[in-house]
Amino acid sequence: MKIDTTRFGVLEVPEEEVVEFSRGLFGFEDIDRYVLLDHRPGSPFRWLQAVGRPDLAFVVMDPREFCSHYDFDIPEEDGLVLKSSDGEGLQVLVVVGIPDDPVEMTANLKGPILINAVRRIGRQIVLPGDQYSPRFRIVDGIRMAKDRTAVSE
Numbered sequence: 001m002k003i004d005t006t007r008f009g010v011l012e013v014p015e016e017e018v019v020e021f022s023r024g025l026f027g028f029e030d031i032d033r034y035v036l037l038d039h040r041p042g043s044p045f046r047w048l049q050a051v052g053r054p055d056l057a058f059v060v061m062d063p064r065e066f067c068s069h070y071d072f073d074i075p076e077e078d079g080l081v082l083k084s085s086d087g088e089g090l091q092v093l094v095v096v097g098i099p100d101d102p103v104e105m106t107a108n109l110k111g112p113i114l115i116n117a118v119r120r121i122g123r124q125i126v127l128p129g130d131q132y133s134p135r136f137r138i139v140d141g142i143r144m145a146k147d148r149t150a151v152s153e
Contacts, residue, residue, distance in 0.1 A: 003049065
């Protein structure tokens, strides 16, 4: 199928790569179909591009790239929708905010996106409590990981 995008032009994407989000994403509840696109080879960043909305794409990445201790329980209702109560087979992504100064780049650890890659079902959830921030500075996570590595050596 062809997908028209503002950033990448017209793309040919197999229909089986479309991920269905029954509730959409926060702030975009009416948009329920997306595809994951690679940013470039070797990059930790990816794009979550809306199908049918050329101008809507989110920069996303695996939070474990900069926050190795990122872990949470999946609410039962979300696990049922995703057909994975224990998180097995789920891809975890977070939306990345990229300001003019890349050092200030943040990730929404409070609202991860979960994707069952086999069934092509996605869901964004809100984690309870205040353990994770919706604006976690990625550079801080990288520094913490380096500090932990230096201490363990």
